[in-house]
Amino acid sequence: MKNPWTTLTTTVPYDNPWISVEHNEVLNPAGNPGIYGVVRFKxxxxxxxxxxxxxxxxxxxxxxxxxxxxxxxxxxxxxxxxxxxxxxxxxxxxxxxxxxxxxxxxxxxxxxxxxxxxxxxxxxxxxxxxxxxxxxxxxxxxxxxxxxxxxxxxxxxxxxxxxxxxxxxxxxxxxxxxxxx
CATH class of the missing domain: 3.90.79.10 (Nucleoside Triphosphate Pyrophosphohydrolase)
Incomplete structure (x- = not known):
C-alpha cells in the first residue's frame, strides 16, 4: 500500500547508542501540514x-x-x-x-x-x-x-x-x- 504521508524534512534532535529521536515536518494523509516524532531503536x-x-x-x-x-x-x-x-x-x-x-x-x-x-x-x-x-x-x-x-x-x-x-x-x-x- 502507498504511504499517504509526505515527509518534508527530518531532523534528529537526540541520538544515543540505543535510540534516536526524529522530528519530521510532514503533510498528513489529508494534505495538511503537521509534525510527527518517531523514536528509532538501534x-x-x-x-x-x-x-x-x-x-x-x-x-x-x-x-x-x-x-x-x-x-x-x-x-x-x-x-x-x-x-x-x-x-x-x-x-x-x-x-x-x-x-x-x-x-x-x-x-x-x-x-x-x-x-x-x-x-x-x-x-x-x-x-x-x-x-x-x-x-x-x-x-x-x-x-x-x-x-x-x-x-x-x-x-x-x-x-x-x-x-x-x-x-x-x-x-x-x-x-x-x-x-x-
Whole structure:
C-alpha cells in the first residue's frame, strides 16, 4: 500500500547508542501540514519463554528505571539491528538466568508501539534446559523465580506482569496450549 504521508524534512534532535529521536515536518494523509516524532531503536527487543521438563518457566525480577517500578518479566534483551536474534536470545537467557537451552523455536515477532516507535521484537520458546551460572551485565540487579507456566500466564491476566513483551509471549504460549510450538 502507498504511504499517504509526505515527509518534508527530518531532523534528529537526540541520538544515543540505543535510540534516536526524529522530528519530521510532514503533510498528513489529508494534505495538511503537521509534525510527527518517531523514536528509532538501534536494537530489536528479544524475549524468551524458557519451559522446563516439569512445565515451569523462569521469570526475571528487576527494577526498571524508565517506569520507576520493580517488575517480573520473561528473560529479555536487546539485539543490535542487523545481527542474529536467535544468538542474542541464547546469550540473554544465559546472562540473565544461567539457563542454556537445547531446543529453540521462534514464537512470534511484533512491533511494540508502532504509532511512535519502530521497535521490533522477536520472542522464542526455549526447551531442553540445563542450569549454569548466570552472567548479568553491570546494569542488571536480577532475581530469578521459577513458576508453573500457567501461573506466569495468569500473572499477565491479573496485572502482576505488565511488561508488553512478556505479556505477548506468555499469552501466545497460553493460546497455543497443547499445539506444538
Amino acid at each position: 536494537n530489536q527487543a528479544i524475549g524468551i519463554v524458557p519451559i522446563d521438563e516439569d512445565g515451569y518457566t523462569y521469570l526475571v525480577g528487576q527494577y526498571r528505571f524508565a517506569t520507576g517500578r520493580y517488575e517480573w518479566e520473561i528473560p529479555e534483551g536487546g539485539c543490535p539491528v542487523g545481527t542474529d536474534p536467535l544468538a542474542t536470545a541464547q546469550r540473554e537467557l544465559k546472562e540473565e538466568t544461567g539457563l542454556v537451552a537445547e531446543h529453540w523455536t521462534q514464537l512470534m515477532d511484533f512491533y511494540l508501539s508502532n504509532s511512535v516507535t519502530d521497535e521490533y521484537g522477536v520472542a522464542y520458546v526455549a526447551r531442553g534446559l540445563r542450569q549454569e551460572a548466570a552472567e548479568p551485565e553491570d546494569t542488571e540487579e536480577l532475581k530469578l523465580k521459577r513458576v508453573p507456566l500457567q501461573e506466569a500466564i495468569d500473572m499477565t491476566l491479573d496485572g502482576r506482569i505488565k511488561d508488553a513483551l512478556s505479556v505477548l509471549a506468555l499469552q501466545r504460549v497460553g493460546l497455543l496450549g497443547a499445539r506444538p510450538i
